[in-house]
Amino acid sequence: MDRQHIAERLAEHGYIAGPDLAMALWLMDLLGRPLLLEGEAGVGKTETAKALAAAHGTRLIRLQCYEGLDASAALYEWNYQRQLLSIKARETSGQDAKEIERSIFSEEYLLERPLLAAIRQDKPPVLLIDEVDRADEEFEALLLEVLADFQVSIPEFGTVTARSIPRVVLTSNGTRELSDALRRRCLYHYVDYPNEDQETRILLARVPGIAATLAGQVARFVALVRKEDLKKTPGVAESIDWAASLVGIGVGKIDAASETVLDSLMCLIKTREDQGNFSREVAERLIGKVA
Numbered sequence: 001m002d003r004q005h006i007a008e009r010l011a012e013h014g015y016i017a018g019p020d021l022a023m024a025l026w027l028m029d030l031l032g033r034p035l036l037l038e039g040e041a042g043v044g045k046t047e048t049a050k051a052l053a054a055a056h057g058t059r060l061i062r063l064q065c066y067e068g069l070d071a072s073a074a075l076y077e078w079n080y081q082r083q084l085l086s087i088k089a090r091e092t093s094g095q096d097a098k099e100i101e102r103s104i105f106s107e108e109y110l111l112e113r114p115l116l117a118a119i120r121q122d123k124p125p126v127l128l129i130d131e132v133d134r135a136d137e138e139f140e141a142l143l144l145e146v147l148a149d150f151q152v153s154i155p156e157f158g159t160v161t162a163r164s165i166p167r168v169v170l171t172s173n174g175t176r177e178l179s180d181a182l183r184r185r186c187l188y189h190y191v192d193y194p195n196e197d198q199e200t201r202i203l204l205a206r207v208p209g210i211a212a213t214l215a216g217q218v219a220r221f222v223a224l225v226r227k228e229d230l231k232k233t234p235g236v237a238e239s240i241d242w243a244a245s246l247v248g249i250g251v252g253k254i255d256a257a258s259e260t261v262l263d264s265l266m267c268l269i270k271t272r273e274d275q276g277n278f279s280r281e282v283a284e285r286l287i288g289k290v291a
Contacts, residue, residue: 002026006055014205015044015051016198024189025052034147034168036132036183039191042235045171048191049128052167059125061166063114065135071142075152076116079109105156115143119150119162127166132182133175140182147185196223199239207243217254218243220290225268228278228286234268242267254291261287 003019003026010017010025017025025048028035037045053060063074083104112120118127129143146152150162170186172178194202199219203210222239234242245264246254254261262283269275 009055010051011205013051013054015047016194016201016205017048017051018194018198021048021189021191024187028167028169028187031187032165034170034186036170036172036178036186036188037191038172038174038188040193040233040235041173042233042237043191043193044236045191046128046130047236049126049130049169049171052169053126056124056126056167058123059121060128061114061118061121061125062128062130065129065131065133065139067134067136069135069139073113074115074139074142075113075146076154077111077113078105078156079111083109107157110154110157115146116152116160118166118168119146119152119164120160121166122163124164125166127168129168129170131173132170133172133178137179140179144181144185193223193226193233194236196220199223199236202236203240203243206240207247210243210247211252214246214252214254215243217290218246221254221286222268224286224289225278228282230269230271230274230278232270232274234270238268238270254287 003022006025007017007019007022010022024035027033037048039045049062050060086104086109114127118125132140132143147168150165152160154160170182193199196216196219199222200212200215203215203218204212207215218239222234222242226233242264245267246261249260249264251258251261251264262280265278265283266275269278
């Protein structure tokens with residue numbers, strides 16, 4: 001599957017990938033390397049992994065990162081409640097202590113978390129490690145160990161070796177600098193906001209019933225909004241929501257005089273501060289450029 005084929009497969013599932021991203025996804029498969037996607041929130045990094053899983057007809061396994069994420073949440077843990085119940089039941093039967101220990105640290109009591117689950121699939125899944133920059137450096141070290149050999153050592157159980165190698169996509173919003181070791185392990189692509197043509201194609205693919213004229217107007221208007229001094233720049237998801245709302249209320253063309261269009265801008269402007277600064281005059285001025 002070359003990069004053109006990858007782009008076409010993603011488009012079939014409503015994701016419009018630029019040529020650089022398609023190349024990154026192709027090289028990820030060719031080299032068997034994780035892909036680190038970095039960019040502002042709302043540019044479609046997470047959606048890339050979802051669309052990739054759909055394009056390959058495979059499972060998406062997501063690990064949402066956060067501060068304090070540890071092995072028990074990322075790799076595995078034991079079902080302690082079931083183990084305690086089993087110990088009590090077996091003690092009354094007079095079973096040997098070592099036999100009890102062997103039985104409770106078995107597959108039956110093992111709880112898979114995303115990293116372990118990803119390497120135990122018969123068909124290679126897409127492993128999405130979302131917002132890796134929210135986790136701490138200790139988790140990065142754990143992650144590097146797993147990604148290096150695609151195996152997990154469980155002291156009470158043994159070493160679990162990958163049945164298949166997952167396609168690994170990591171995302172980062174740049175809230176902290178990632179380690180050089182993690183960056184060396186990954187291919188890298190910066191995901192920017194789409195240009196007007198690409199965003200128009202996204203809207204046509206993702207918003208049922210939208211006309212090409214309206215999709216183009218929405219894309220041009222959102223591109224202008226992103227140049228304003230806003231606390232929260234609207235992402236692709238906001239663009240899709242606004243376009244869908246306009247279609248839903250029967251707007252066929254953006255008009256600065258339309259109260260409905262102006263009122264619907266709540267789909268794009270998402271903070272009180274931005275709503276205060278993004279005045280009616282500013283909205284009408286920008287709409288006038290695309291109407």
